[in-house]
Structures are given as structure tokens and as C-alpha cells.
Amino acid sequence: xxxxxxxxxxxxxxxxxxxxxxxxxxxxxxxxxxxxxxxxxxxxxxxxxxxxxxxxxxxxxxxxxxxxxxxxxxxxxxxxxxxxxxxxxxxxxxxxxxxxxxxxxxxxxxxxxxxxxxxxxxxxxxxxxxxxxxxxxxxxxxx
Amino acid sequence: xxxxxxxxxxxxxxxxxxxxxxxxxxxxxxxxxxxxxxxxxxxxxxxxxxxxxxxxxxxxxxxxxxxxxxxxxxxxxxxxxxxxxxxxxxxxxxxxxxxxxxxxxxxxxxxxxxxxxxxxxxxxxxxxxxxxxxxxxxxxxxxxxxxxxxxxxxxxxxxxxxxxxxxxxxxxxxxxxxxxxxxxxxxxxxxxxxxxxxxxxxxxxxxxxxxxxxxxxxxxxxxxxxxxxxxxxxxxxxxxxxxxxxxxxxxxxxxxxxxxxxxxxxxxxxxxxxxxxxxxxxxxxxxxxxxxxxxxxxxxxxxxxxxxxx
Numbered sequence: 280x281x282x283x284x285x286x287x288x289x290x291x292x293x294x295x296x297x298x299x300x301x302x303x304x305x306x307x308x309x310x311x312x313x314x315x316x317x318x319x320x321x322x323x324x325x326x327x328x329x330x331x332x333x334x335x336x337x338x339x340x341x342x343x344x345x346x347x348x349x350x351x352x353x354x355x356x357x358x359x360x361x362x363x364x365x366x367x368x369x370x371x372x373x374x375x376x377x378x379x380x381x382x383x384x385x386x387x388x389x390x391x392x393x394x395x396x397x398x399x400x401x402x403x404x405x406x407x408x409x410x411x412x413x414x415x416x417x418x419x420x421x422x
Numbered sequence: 423x424x425x426x427x428x429x430x431x432x433x434x435x436x437x438x439x440x441x442x443x444x445x446x447x448x449x450x451x452x453x454x455x456x457x458x459x460x461x462x463x464x465x466x467x468x469x470x471x472x473x474x475x476x477x478x479x480x481x482x483x484x485x486x487x488x489x490x491x492x493x494x495x496x497x498x499x500x501x502x503x504x505x506x507x508x509x510x511x512x513x514x515x516x517x518x519x520x521x522x523x524x525x526x527x528x529x530x531x532x533x534x535x536x537x538x539x540x541x542x543x544x545x546x547x548x549x550x551x552x553x554x555x556x557x558x559x560x561x562x563x564x565x566x567x568x569x570x571x572x573x574x575x576x577x578x579x580x581x582x583x584x585x586x587x588x589x590x591x592x593x594x595x596x597x598x599x600x601x602x603x604x605x606x607x608x609x610x611x612x613x614x615x616x617x618x619x620x621x622x623x624x625x626x627x628x629x630x631x632x633x634x635x636x637x638x639x640x641x642x643x644x645x646x647x648x649x650x651x652x653x654x655x656x657x658x659x660x661x662x663x664x665x666x667x668x669x670x671x672x673x674x675x676x677x678x679x680x681x682x683x684x685x686x687x688x689x690x691x692x693x694x695x696x697x698x699x700x701x702x703x704x705x706x707x708x709x710x711x712x713x714x715x716x717x718x719x720x721x722x723x724x725x726x727x728x729x730x731x732x
Contacts, residue, residue, distance in 0.1 A: 302730045304608070313664055320564050327663045330558050340510060340713035341562050349561075360664055364728050376729075380572035383728055387571045387664060 355394035463678035480506035517707035518544035569724035602660035612731025676719035
């Protein structure tokens with residue numbers, strides 16, 4: 280049986296590697312409290328509260344090297360970044376993907392600047408209730 | 423001649439005799455299949471006989487070197503690279519506990535084994551907790567971090583990740599992708615190269631649009647086929663933050679974990695009739711530690727959920 284193959288129809292150099300058309304996810308996400316950390320190599324990482332608690336308490340073990348020192352930079356409510364994403368949706372329609380991406384990256388930097396110095400650490404998430412909120416096991420009440 | 427009725431029975435009039443039936447079907451909570459703990463290095467067998475700290479000698483940080491014998495007959499130079507003593511500590515003990523009072527337990531319809539159903543849910547919750555802890559190791563990846571908060575994951579980034587592993591001399595045959603379902607469905611499946619017939623193969627080959635995955639016919643255990651010869655798994659336990667998913671490409675030696683439980687099972691489920699509380703107490707628990715064993719053997723593939731590929 281002859282096998283039909285389309286490999287000759289398209290010039291391989293025209294094969295797109297990125298999505299041909301990216302669009303914005305219009306689902307509205309809620310702002311979330313975010314915690315920023317600086318790693319030894321200078322890179323900035325951020326995490327939501329549950330995971331930030333693990334990083335803050337240095338629970339992550341790294342074998343093969345000294346335990347990496349991670350500096351807590353601060354935390355914020357995530358509203359600045361949330362607004363940046365909303366703006367990026369408008370920018371995407373007007374100026375395209377790259378401009379929208381740039382606005383999001385800028386939003387991340389702005390959020391970091393707001394968070395810097397707000398040394399509100401993540402809550403202790405070792406014991407949580409059904410709603411993923413931390414609880415005090417001695418009182419069974421919310422912390 | 424018709425008889426005109428002006429006051430027929432309504433359902434509310436008959437409420438006292440209309441019965442209700444509790445079906446045997448129960449909609450239980452759904453969970454991810456375990457994929458990360460089934461793939462990365464499992465040190466649990468060493469924990470069976472006790473101990474809290476597990477040493478894994480590291481010979482790769484300081485490796486042997488090749489010397490050249492430039493003068494025939496000359497004395498050779500031997501190498502003695504210092505080994506690095508590395509450890510994994512089992513430092514996390516998590517549990518889910520619930521109690522159902524004797525009166526309620528007796529009165530619950532006999533068709534429902536409530537205790538068993540909640541025990542199953544608790545066990546799955548703890549299995550996901552271990553998965554989340556392993557996925558949470560992304561924050562220790564520095565060497566191979568690709569993409570950022572504004573990245574729409576592309577084929578170029580996928581290949582860049584694969585290159586990083588191979589360049590580090592890690593066997594690709596022992597590696598796997600772990601994507602968040604958002605990244606997998608909304609971004610990867612929009613990469614034209616992945617679904618066009620020229621890459622799928624002969625016209626009678628079933629591609630991703632037909633099967634939903636890359637070269638696999640089913641979704642068992644969240645396995646989604648192979649991408650560039652590397653198995654692909656999906657799990658929503660992949661970490662997110664600031665609308666960014668922390669997808670992973672891992673060699674199996676990159677991350678490790680150890681689970682320690684009396685009896686050997688990963689998750690222990692115990693139930694007892696608690697006289698003091700007049701109820702049935704059920705407790706599920708797990709003791710584990712997770713660690714990055716070889717940091718360069720992991721690739722972090724960031725992707726923003728602000729974008730859809732189409």
C-alpha cells in the first residue's frame with residue numbers, strides 16, 4: 280500500500296516553532312499574595328504562600344553542594360502584577376505578543392519593588408484545614 | 423361530557439408519600455495520578471531499618487581527570503579527588519485525621535462505607551502532598567532555568583532544555599517531561615510542528631489531534647506519549663506562582679525522596695475504635711524527605727498562563 284506523506288509539501292524552513300497565533304487567556308485570575316526570594320546567584324524567585332513557607336523554613340534540601348542560602352526579600356498582595364496582566368491583554372490586541380510579554384515582565388519587576396522590605400513572612404503551613412488555611416493544632420482555631 | 427377538575431394534586435401536596443432514594447454512587451474527590459514519585463530516585467528502601475539521615479556519597483562534584491604520559495617511563499601522577507558527603511534527611515511528617523462518632527456511624531446508611539471512602543481521600547491527599555513537595559524542588563534549580571513569567575512555551579525552549587541535559591551527559595533515555603495540564607493543552611498542543619502531518623508521519627498515522635498526546639494511544643497514569651523521544655507526563659501538582667507554571671524536564675537522578683513508615687508502605691492508614699471519644703478514629707500519615715540530588719540534571723521550563731496558543 281502506498282503511504283502518503285506530506286513532508287514535501289511544506290518547506291522545513293517555514294515550520295513554525297512558536298504558536299502561530301498566541302492569544303491572551305481572558306480568564307480573570309485573582310491576585311494572590313506572593314513572596315520574593317533572592318538566590319545566591321542573584322536570581323529572584325517567587326512563590327505562593329504554601330511553597331514559600333517551605334523555602335522560608337529552608338526545607339528544600341540540595342545534595343551535592345552546601346545548602347543554598349536564600350534571602351527573603353519581602354511579600355506583597357500581587358495586585359500590581361495582576362493589573363499588569365490585565366493591561367497586557369489590552370496591549371496584546373493593540374501591539375501584539377512581544378509588547379504584551381514586555382508589560383508582564385515589567386509588572387513582575389514592579390511587584391517586586393512593592394514587596395521589597397515588606398517582611399511579612401509566609402504563615403506556618405505545617406497544619407492546614409480543609410480550605411488550605413493554616414490552623415493551630417493546640418486550639419484548632421485559625422492562627 | 424367532561425368533568426372539570428379545578429384542584430389537582432401537586433407534587434407538594436404529595437410530598438409526604440413521594441420517596442427519595444440515596445444511590446450507591448458517590449462523587450468522590452478527584453486526584454492526580456502519581457507521576458513524580460514514580461519517576462525520581464526513591465531512597466525509601468534504605469529507610470526501612472531506621473535512621474533519619476541518609477548519606478549519598480557524591481563523586482561527581484570532584485571527578486577524576488585524564489593525564490597525558492608525555493615522557494615515556496616517567497612516574498605517573500595519581501588523582502585523588504575529594505568526595506563530597508551528602509545527605510538526605512527525612513524531615514516531614516504529615517497526616518490527615520478524622521473521627522466519626524459512634525451514633526452517626528451506626529445511623530449512616532449501610533450501603534455507604536463512609537470511613538473507607540474518607541480514608542481513601544486522605545491517602546490520596548497525602549500522595550499529592552509528596553508529589554507537591556517534589557515539584558516544589560523547582561526553586562533549587564539554577565543551572566538550567568528556561569523562560570520567565572511572560573513565556574509561551576515554544577518548541578525552541580523544549581529543545582533547549584533537552585540540549586542542556588544531553589550537554590551535561592545525562593542519558594535522555596532516563597529523562598522525562600512533567601508539564602502542568604495548562605501548559606500541555608494550551609501551549610504545547612498549539613505548536614504547529616507537533617500536530618502537522620509532516621511531523622506526525624504517514625497520513626494514516628494518528629497524531630495529537632486524534633489521540634490527545636504524542637504517540638500514545640491512552641492517558642493511563644497521565645502518560646502523554648513522547649516528545650523528542652522523552653516521555654511526557656502531566657500533573658496539576660506542578661507549582662504555579664504569579665501565573666507562571668514551573669514545568670520540569672528531569673533526569674531521574676535529579677530529584678530524590680525517601681519515605682519511611684512502619685510496615686513499609688508509603689502511606690500508612692490506621693483506624694481504631696476510640697473509646698475515649700466514642701467514635702471511630704482514622705489517621706493516615708506519611709514521613710518523607712525530598713531533595714535535589716543532582717541540580718544540573720533538572721531543567722526548569724517556565725510558562726505563563728497569561729497566554730494561550732492557538
